[in-house]
Amino acid sequence: MAATVLPARAAKGGRPRRSRRLGEHLAGWGFVSPAVLLIGLFGMLPVLWSFWLSFQETDLTSPGEFAGGAKYAELVRDPLMWEAARRSAVYTVLFVPLTMVLALPIAVMLNQRIRGVTLYRMAVFVPLVTSTVATGIIFNWLLNPQFGPVNAALAKAGLPQQGFFQSPGQALFALVAMTVWGWLGFAVIIYLAALQAVPADLMEAAALDGCGRLRAFRHVELPLLAPASGFLLVWLTINSLQLFDEVYVTTKGGPLRATTVVVYHLYNKAFVDFDGGYAAAVGCVLFLVILAVTLVQLALTRRASSYEVR
Amino acid sequence: MRQPSGRRFTALVTGVALAAGLASGCGSGSGAAKKITFWHGYTDAQATAIGRLAGEWNAAHPKQQVQPVFSNNDNTLQKTLASFVSGKAPSIAYQYGSSLSALTGRRQTQDLTSLVNGSPDVNWNDFFPAARQGATASGKIYGVPALVDNLGLVYNKKLFDAAGVGYPKPTWTWDDFRSAAKKLTGDKRYGWAYVSDGTEDTVWRFLALLWQAGGDLLGAGDKEAAFDSPAGQQAMQLLADMAVTDKSVYLDAGDQQYLNLFNSGRVAMMWTGPWDLGQINKGVSYGVQYLPGKVTHASVSGPDIYMIFDRKAKDAAWxxxxxxxxxxxxxxxxxxxxxxxxxxxxxxxxAYKSYLAKYPGNKVFIDNLNQNVTKARPNIPEYPRISQVLGTAVQAVLLGKKKPGPALAEAAAEVDRILAGS
Structure with a gap:
């Protein structure tokens, strides 16, 4: 915006009074400085510090030694790192689309004028505000292979018993199910807000033109939801690549490392093996991967939402 | 190893919630005369008891005020290390014995050897051997014993009666143990429970098995793995036979459900320590016995220690x-x-008589200390990584994903690599 204002001023030839501008600047900085300070202190500084750390051989407490790119080389050669990356990828590819695909119909339903809609909306939102630790305990109990209600129900239905979190082959999928449940409310709220922002006259016009409810959804509402979908895609992807808490409170990366995703691997390296440099290197690589994925997704979303400009 | 006794998650939540308060709490002591900050993970009765003792000390020593602060059990090592970075290390902190090797190399960690040797009134050799070993690394004393425990066989008498199985005897062999577990297993009921999350909780029970079979974890001088041996094979085979073949073992995924299941009569036997006895429901009639044996009836101790991290507070904390x-x-x-x-x-x-009257179950554990706890986990910096490797191997066998032979061989090769320093 500043770019458009400044030339206009220059064209008028008016020179802003220096003192007033300075005063405005100071006031502006005064307003933003608490946020800048906090974000700088707790956001930027740790990021820069961990970047510097990734070139060190350090146990995090005693002063480290400069190690150059050794930690990055170690990371590339570490089979556990690649395993963890593959798991994070599988998790993300399942978690993100599943959450979005399930959230959309729920949001559409909650957008209807039905009795008690507030109650339903709240019910959908509750998992999101439930603490991860509580969620973890509940799912550990629900999915307990020997005594959990889920296996009991499967047995009643004559279906085979499952190992869930205790089966190396199923744990990651159980984690997907648990986190989809936890994040669904978030995606529903975003979609719901977007649906409510669809102008009523657009829908009215579509109806007048003889457009059925389903076609109106397909050709009017759905395109208008593209920015919301784009946001969800980016946001959920970032979060699923950073998956940690849910693993920590359920499987602790097991069984047999089946749920050791990238950030859990990082945690193990940093706080079990005390290899701070390696862990920081993982963090930096993850940062770059997330940055790249996000940029691609943003570009794709922008193209999909380009009707706004037209 | 003081277990959070089924309250691991509660401890985690409280720990996180208290982190903020803790940070401010330990920073505020600088102005006072001589504040000794004392981090611990005691809860309930233990917290009350330690608070009372600290109060007693403070009343008698106005110049050396001890301030007990609840930190945490499971994450106490991480928190202590974080405090080193922030420069606000506690004067004293309760530490798991298994954390010692991660702390010995630190500038903040105080070597207490000369203090112990210089004060005959400490009567160091009066501490049980397991407790002393837990506080010692490469010949130096870094801590004062805070807790010494060990594993015993705790069993539900009612389930034994119902299954017509005789109660465990001190002379029980592995075969007696296995066949009893099999007979006690039934519809939604398990003879034994084993923590299979691959952590130290998985490993130390395996160490007991390994020692019972006459084996050991590392060779002389802690330079190479020694557990890929006939003894190791037998220990792993017992786990495979019971967990995979007999399916008589409830595999606890690390959420410590085994105790709840013992309480509800779903698990007949557990290998656990005195810390769990207080959590057994009043209605459950239980007995305590030595662990079953092969060559010996070895038990394993997870001694915990108090360590001093503040050089300036050393003279006051000691x-x-x-x-x-x-x-x-x-x-x-x-x-x-x-x-x-x-x-x-x-x-x-x-007072020991009234103590025993109050905790009759502890008798076996104390006798264990006197005769069956002879070996200790090696206190070497590589131990946490060795524990991870071995934990994964035991887990793989318990889950039936690997045979004992290959699991041991692969783990031993990995441990050799770790010990060789790569």
Whole structure:
């Protein structure tokens, strides 16, 4: 915006009074400085510090030694790192689309004028505000292979018993199910807000033109939801690549490392093996991967939402 | 190893919630005369007991005020290390014995060897051997014993009666144990429970098995793996036979459900320590016995220690620790908490009788300390990584994903690599 204002001023030839501008600047900085300070202190500084750390051989407490790119080389050669990356990828590819695909119909339903809609909306939102630790305990109990209600129900239905979190082959999928449940409310709220922002006259016009409810959804509402979908895609992807808490409170990366995703691997390296440099290197690589994925997704979303400009 | 006794998650939540308060709490002591900050993970009765003792000390020593602060059990190592970075290290902190090797190399960690040797009134050799070993690394003393425990066989008498199985005897062999577990297993009921999350909780029970079969974890001088041996094979095979073939073992994924299941009559036997006895429901009639044996009936101890991390507070913290772990004071603490005695001489004090009357189940664990706890986990910096490797191997066998032979061979090769320094 500043770019458009400044030339206009220059064209008028008016020179802003220096003192007033300075005063405005100071006031502006005064307003933003608490946020800048906090974000700088707790956001930027740790990021820069961990970047510097990734070139060190350090146990995090005693002063480290400069190690150059050794930690990055170690990371590339570490089979556990690649395993963890593959798991994070599988998790993300399942978690993100599943959450979005399930959230959309729920949001559409909650957008209807039905009795008690507030109650339903709240019910959908509750998992999101439930603490991860509580969620973890509940799912550990629900999915307990020997005594959990889920296996009991499967047995009643004559279906085979499952190992869930205790089966190396199923744990990651159980984690997907648990986190989809936890994040669904978030995606529903975003979609719901977007649906409510669809102008009523657009829908009215579509109806007048003889457009059925389903076609109106397909050709009017759905395109208008593209920015919301784009946001969800980016946001959920970032979060699923950073998956940690849910693993920590359920499987602790097991069984047999089946749920050791990238950030859990990082945690193990940093706080079990005390290899701070390696862990920081993982963090930096993850940062770059997330940055790249996000940029691609943003570009794709922008193209999909380009009707706004037209 | 003091277990959070099924309250691991509660501890985690409280720990996180308290983190903020803790950070401010330990920073505020600088102005006062001589504040000794004392991090611990005690809850319930233990917290009350330690608070009372600290109060008693403070009343008698106005110049050496001890301030107990709840930190956490499971994450206490991480928190302590974080405090080193922030420069606000606690004067004293309760640490798992298994964390010692991660702390010995630090500038903040105080070597207590000369203090111990210089104070005959400590009577160091009065501490049980397992407790002493837990506080010692490469010949140096870094801590004062805070807790010594060990594993015993705790069983539900009613389930034994119902299955027509005789109660465990001190002379039980592995075969007796396995066949009893099999008979006790039935519809939604398991003979035994084993923590299979691959952590140290998985490993130390395996160490007991390994020692019972006459084996050991590492070779002489801790330079190479020694567990890929006939003894190791037998130990792993027992786990495979019971967990995979007989399916008589409830595999606890690390959420410590085994105790709840013992309480509800779903698990008939557990290998656990005195810390769990207080959590057994009143209605459950249980007995305690030595672990079953092969060559020996070896048990394993997870001794915990108090360590000093503040050089300036060292002189003030030392008398307090000496007092806290003296026979008379510790027995008073134990009487309120059910902890085992730290020192052999506690068994000779008059109050010991009422202690035993209050905690009859502890008798076997104390006898264990006197005769079956002879070996200790190696206190070497590589231990945490060795534990991870071995934990994964045991887990793979329990889940039936690997045969004992290959699991041991692969783990031994990995441990050799770790010990060789790569």
């Amino acid at each position: 008398p307090f620790l000496k007092w806290l772990t003296s026979a008379e004071v510790h027995l008073r603490f134990a009487e309120q908490t059910g902890d085992l005695p730290l020192r052999a001489s506690e068994q000779k004090l008059p």
